[in-house]
Amino acid sequence: MNTTLNAPLDLTNDAPIATAATDPPAVRRLLIGLALGFLGIFIFLPLMVVLVEAFRGGVGLYLKSISTPDARAALRLTLITAAIAVPLNTIFGLAAAWSIGKFEFRGRSLLLSLIDLPFAISPVISGLIYVLMFGLQGWMGPWLRSHDLQVIFAVPGIVLATMFVTFPFVAREVIPLMEAQGTEEEEAARVLGASGWQIFWRVTMPNIRWALLYGVLLSNARAMGEFGAVSVVSGHIRGLTNTLPLHVEILYNEYNFAAAFGVASLLASLALVTLAAKTAVEWVSGRSHNRLH
């Protein structure tokens, strides 16, 4: 006790003044060690393993494994899926944010919970519900069949399942921000004669653009990386209904580890780019994202 009381009086000491709320160096080192060790095992080592295994057979083999026709078809399908699902969910997220964030109405919090639903649902169930709806034995199965349309085990099913699992991302980022910013600026614009579109583009958009971008990035990462839901509806037809994550699974189960990790490294780079962009967005917008919540 005495030492802590005397410490601040020792003015010759250049070290930062220790207050009663700082922990002793030994405790600090121990906790930092524990934290880094934990993150090392569950974050850094898995990432390293992907890169090391991908290049184990050399760069030539790596390039070959990511440019086979199957891999290219999987990449194409993944890009198509994200290109449909992400913009649709973005439009939805903005519409939901405008109605929920800028207006007060009854049932608002119920609506918020409903939007969050897909987060709480297992990816496998997200796929299952579409099978029950559009599959051969499903609700609309007979009708689809008589019109020669296929949703399950085909691209539309993959897109739908992806839309479901990425459904809340943009809305989740933008709604709290729009809510927090209130309606005064928009009302002022309205009083000065701006139209709805003008208000949205000139007043609201500049305020929410970083959160919107972050939501889009997250939902894109999830759209390209989704495994469980897509796996249930895809049917795993090589070259036709395989996305990149499903292609990784097939290669891995065939013990073709080098190729599996080669394709996996593409997805890992996507994850890293997403994180880098997220960090950049936080940096540019000048505030910690965590504080928004």
Next chain:
Amino acid sequence: MKVGHMKIAFRRPSVLPGFGVTLGFTLFYLSLIVLLPLMALAMRTSDLTWSAFVEIVTAPRVVAAFRLSFGTSLVAATINTVFGFIVAWVLVRYPFPGRRLVDAMVDLPFAMPTAVSGIALTTLFVGNGWIGRWLEPLGIQVAFTWLGIVMALILIGLPFVVRAVQPALEDLEIEMEEAAASLGARRSQTFVRVILPSVAPALLTGFAMAFARSLGEYGSVIFIAGNLPMKTEIVPLLIVSNLEQYNYPGATAIALVMLLTSFVFLLFINGLQWWTRRHRMKGIS
């Protein structure tokens, strides 16, 4: 809201345009993508008689899968709560080189496709893997046992706890700890009596979120689990194998039980967050 002769308004009047259009589109899209398919699941289950439903979900293999899923999720979420708190504490309180990088990397499990995390963890923990080779001589087998499932669930649940606790720790006032110390509290007492109670709701939220996510997790688990019925078969995998055998009633019934469990957790988490917000507001005013 209850204004004498006026009828109760659906919404508070506003000069801003676009309410009808945006709310209409929101409800339409929500119904089409989320509510209608979920209803299909409920309808499908109602095809089953109650006794058939009970028979499916109490079959030994199903019960074993539920026990495994709940058990491993509980262990993983508990470990995440302890270490997630330490990670958040270190990130908020201690400056050290590379802290910003570490902070950014905590979100990696959110961004990383689950299949990639799954094969990476498996490769780390198999007998000759980077970590497995140290555990093998000790007689500890992680890959293809329930321990492997726990590892995968720790990985995917980790960011939930850290990101839930971090803002709560940032909001803590150091003055409170100093006051506690000046009143004679030891650091450990300050921790238990001052710090822990303030972050407890956030910790609980993080725990619940990590647990809920773990229950439904599929992609990162199936590679490391071994997937033996009765032993290392998680509930989502059981749903998939029922589907692959075209046993739709089986898949649907199991899925419904899982879905209801998730909803209970969602309600719990929402309640917690509401309570925390109210609690904090009171603290500020």
